[in-house]
Ligand SMILES: [Fe+2]
């Protein structure tokens with residue numbers, strides 16, 4: 431008896447479904463960042479707005495990376511529904527707190543897929559995921575750095591204006 | 607006219623899994639499975655078999671058992687596949703059992719193929 435399932439697809443049905451969930455997560459991230467870009471723009475934080483526009487675009491690319499990988503491996507990529515995106519924030523700081531929360535949740539989710547792949551010896555997908563693990567290093571660093579600005583600059587007086595200016599300059603360039 | 611004789615395609619079905627209520631066979635030549643259940647033999651390719659599994663596993667059997675008002679009938683409709691099942695709750699349980707066994711056997715087959723033919727030892 432032929433192994434018809436394996437012939438059809440490199441990834442297991444379970445991994446495929448986890449990857450599809452991740453597609454949705456990245457799409458959600460992209461939409462969240464877009465909402466943040468809008469809020470920042472409306473409230474006069476132009477550098478942060480620009481920063482979130484870029485992040486939204488990056489998340490879209492992440493979504494496509496997962497999407498195409500599923501298809502390339504013989505799976506069925508599912509275009510996700512994204513609903514319930516928060517549009518209003520109580521403060522400038524809350525925007526960045528939410529951004530960090532979102533990135534932490536993405537990291538945890540990718541770690542979970544990685545663990546699943548290890549358990550079924552799907553090293554091919556693990557190798558694919560390595561890029562994302564490294565990317566999450568950068569994403570968490572940037573989100574954490576943004577929040578740190580609220581501590582080191584402080585929100586009093588022209589603090590938020592100063593913080594906004596510095597958000598535009600956040601960069602991560604570790605060689606490690 | 608020259609006819610090239612290749613190895614004869616033995617179009618036989620291999621037993622995958624069977625219960626008292628039904629059976630699943632695999633055809634290597636057609637690259638599909640035949641599900642003998644509820645009085646019919648239905649052909650499923652890989653995608654459709656996964657969809658069938660998902661549809662059946664998604665039926666909340668406990669909730670249905672506890673709900674006396676609900677009609678004791680479930681329609682398993684699989685998008686883009688040719689087959690629809692209209693089943694009673696008991697049949698759903700039997701089909702679920704059949705599919706569970708089937709996927710265990712398919713996975714076992716995969717492991718055997720790995721051990722026997724694919725992995726260098
Ligand atoms: Fe991402």
Ligand SMILES: [Fe+2]
Pocket residue numbers: 488565568569
């Ligand atoms: Fe990034």
